[in-house]
Amino acid sequence: xxxxxxxxxxxxxxxxxxxxxxxxxxxxxxxxxxxxxxxxxxxxxxxxxxxxxxxxxxxxxxxxxxxxxxxxxxxxxxxxxxxxxxxxxxxxxxxxxxxxxxxx
Amino acid sequence: xxxxxxxxxxxxxxxxxxxxxxxxxxxxxxxxxxxxxxxxxxxxxxxxxxxxxxxxxxxxxxxxxxxxxxxxxxxxxxxxxxxxxxxxxxxxxxxxxxxxxxxxxxxxxxxxxxxxxxxxxxxxxxxxxxxxxxxxxxxxxxxxxxxxxxxxxxxxxxxxxxxxxxxxxxxxxxxxxxxxxxxxxxxxxxxxxxxxxxxxxxxxxxxxxxxxxxxxxxxxxxxxxxxxxxxxxxxxxxxxxxxxxxxxxxxxxxxxxxxxxxxxxxxxxxxxxxxxxxxxxxxxxxxxxxxxxxxxxxxxxxxxxxxxxxxxxxxxxxxxxxxxxxxxxxxxxxxxxxxxxxxxxxxxxxxxxxxxxxxxxxxxxxxxxxxxxxxxxxxxxxxxxxxxxxxxxxxxxxxxxxxxxxxxxxxxxxx
Ligand SMILES: Cc1cc2nc3c(=O)[nH]c(=O)nc-3n(C[C@H](O)[C@H](O)[C@H](O)COP(=O)(O)OP(=O)(O)OC[C@H]3O[C@@H](n4cnc5c(N)ncnc54)[C@H](O)[C@@H]3O)c2cc1C
Ligand code: FES
Numbered sequence: 001x002x003x004x005x006x007x008x009x010x011x012x013x014x015x016x017x018x019x020x021x022x023x024x025x026x027x028x029x030x031x032x033x034x035x036x037x038x039x040x041x042x043x044x045x046x047x048x049x050x051x052x053x054x055x056x057x058x059x060x061x062x063x064x065x066x067x068x069x070x071x072x073x074x075x076x077x078x079x080x081x082x083x084x085x086x087x088x089x090x091x092x093x094x095x096x097x098x099x100x101x102x103x104x
Numbered sequence: 105x106x107x108x109x110x111x112x113x114x115x116x117x118x119x120x121x122x123x124x125x126x127x128x129x130x131x132x133x134x135x136x137x138x139x140x141x142x143x144x145x146x147x148x149x150x151x152x153x154x155x156x157x158x159x160x161x162x163x164x165x166x167x168x169x170x171x172x173x174x175x176x177x178x179x180x181x182x183x184x185x186x187x188x189x190x191x192x193x194x195x196x197x198x199x200x201x202x203x204x205x206x207x208x209x210x211x212x213x214x215x216x217x218x219x220x221x222x223x224x225x226x227x228x229x230x231x232x233x234x235x236x237x238x239x240x241x242x243x244x245x246x247x248x249x250x251x252x253x254x255x256x257x258x259x260x261x262x263x264x265x266x267x268x269x270x271x272x273x274x275x276x277x278x279x280x281x282x283x284x285x286x287x288x289x290x291x292x293x294x295x296x297x298x299x300x301x302x303x304x305x306x307x308x309x310x311x312x313x314x315x316x317x318x319x320x321x322x323x324x325x326x327x328x329x330x331x332x333x334x335x336x337x338x339x340x341x342x343x344x345x346x347x348x349x350x351x352x353x354x355x356x357x358x359x360x361x362x363x364x365x366x367x368x369x370x371x372x373x374x375x376x377x378x379x380x381x382x383x384x385x386x387x388x389x390x391x392x393x394x395x396x397x398x399x400x401x402x403x404x405x406x407x408x409x410x411x412x413x414x415x416x417x418x419x420x421x422x423x424x425x426x427x428x429x430x431x432x433x434x435x436x437x438x439x440x441x442x443x444x445x446x447x448x449x450x451x452x453x454x455x456x457x458x459x460x461x462x463x464x465x466x467x468x469x470x471x472x473x474x475x476x477x478x479x480x481x482x483x484x485x486x487x488x489x490x491x492x493x494x495x496x497x498x499x500x501x502x503x504x505x506x507x508x509x510x511x512x513x514x515x516x517x518x519x
Contacts, residue, residue, distance in 0.1 A: 073492050
């Protein structure tokens with residue numbers, strides 16, 4: 001079981017709990033605004049972009065090459081960016097805080 | 105009062121898939137106060153279609169829902185499944201359901217998508233285990249038939265993206281797969297010969313029998329075993345046949361209601377039809393693309409989602425304009441293809457290969473100096489760069505683009 005906190009673009013805090021699947025799916029199932037997951041989680045749409053809060057970085061691990069490539073020219077990307085369809089829910093990420101990234 | 109602010113207004117949506125479902129949720133976001141009613145003849149909770157030929161077929165993961173059931177409740181969207189709409193009456197502003205029920209609307213959105221073409225091949229009606237690939241039900245049939253079959257000989261008619269993805273997935277499930285393509289190469293209608301060659305080789309290496317120039321003229325069935333007969337006299341035995349030869353737009357409802365149909369339901373830049381209270385979105389539309397300056401019909405999630413957002417904004421009187429660069433993807437084995445733009449009309453292709461990586465390259469389609477489209481294999485960087493260049497109508501230095509030693513950065517590749 002992992003508790004995951006989302007901070008939306010409007011600064012609303014949404015706390016969700018999940019046991020399996022991707023963080024994107026959890027967010028979509030619970031209607032977190034700004035996480036659309038249009039491609040269904042295969043790294044093709046970048047509509048699941050989040051910033052991992054400072055300090056929680058180690059729990060989620062580094063972004064994979066395709067994630068950084070997809071965000072290469074994204075004005076809102078930074079070194080804490082992830083496409084959250086690529087973060088699997090497990091005990092290891094319990095307590096993480098994710099900020100929904102801006103988009104054009 | 106504007107119709108979208110009136111609590112008594114009703115928006116009816118025909119089709120609850122990528123386009124219809126996104127429209128419904130966007131409509132709420134845009135401030136539609138009245139009722140939103142979604143109707144779909146498919147009884148399943150609306151799901152992502154692209155995984156059907158990919159992970160949904162090849163694994164036991166189950167469907168990816170577009171939205172959770174609770175989301176519909178939360179946004180007060182009424183989801184009516186297993187119900188088919190049989191007609192639209194524009195004078196009364198009503199639709200009729202298959203059980204005869206009449207439902208009134210203030211705004212109507214047609215998101216009926218498309219259905220697979222079943223070509224009129226003699227014997228196809230009586231052949232055993234012939235399936236299209238469009239719905240959860242189709243995949244359930246294929247999986248069941250495959251599971252029961254001893255020999256697991258699968259013939260796929262049509263070497264387009266859906267046929268090839270299905271081939272890769274069935275291979276993963278242990279099937280013996282033959283792909284029969286009528287044209288001289290696979291993917292002939294959607295990509296350059298170099299890309300066709302790449303996928304031809306990829307599938308061959310993975311043990312799929314890939315056969316272009318095969319025009320299927322008959323299917324014979326003896327004792328439950330199908331024999332697929334081609335025009336050149338060759339024959340292929342098949343326990344299961346999958347048909348992936350393209351789609352036909354579901355435009356009959358619109359046509360019978362007197363809406364203008366061209367290559368799909370004709371809509372303007374706000375996704376509106378020639379009836380000011382009726383919009384159409386997604387696979388079923390024929391719409392203008394400002395960037396390419398022509399009308400197009402697209403079959404993609406991007407188009408369904410983006411056009412849904414435009415229609416929702418338009419219904420809520422926000423005067424949007426649909427102006428998106430089309431994009432698409434396909435996953436086969438561990439290869440990811442990402443495409444952006446529309447390549448029709450190209451007169452030159454350039455191929456950029458990344459040093460030392462055979463399965464990583466990109467094809468750039470130009471018309472003279474204008475970049476029209478990019479197909480990227482395992483190369484998301486090429487895809488995002490191409491997207492930016494197309495959007496900005498950038499002038500690209502072609503020799504630098506071809507030179508893998510020059511970094512893939514926008515500034516380094518322009519004239
Ligand atoms: C196997 C497969 C793989 C794909 N892979 C990709 C991919 O990788 N990337 C990509 O971008 N796109 C892909 N696509 C295309 C993508 O799925 C479509 O572009 C998308 O589904 C279009 O959405 P839509 O809502 O416009 O239409 P559809 O998804 O066709 O939905 C239309 C809905 O309307 C309903 N309907 C029709 N008529 C009626 C009626 N009279 N009454 C009630 N309901 C009705 C249908 O039941 C259906 O649910 C794939 C498609 C398939 C089939
Ligand atoms: S859901 Fe599309 S990239 Fe994550």
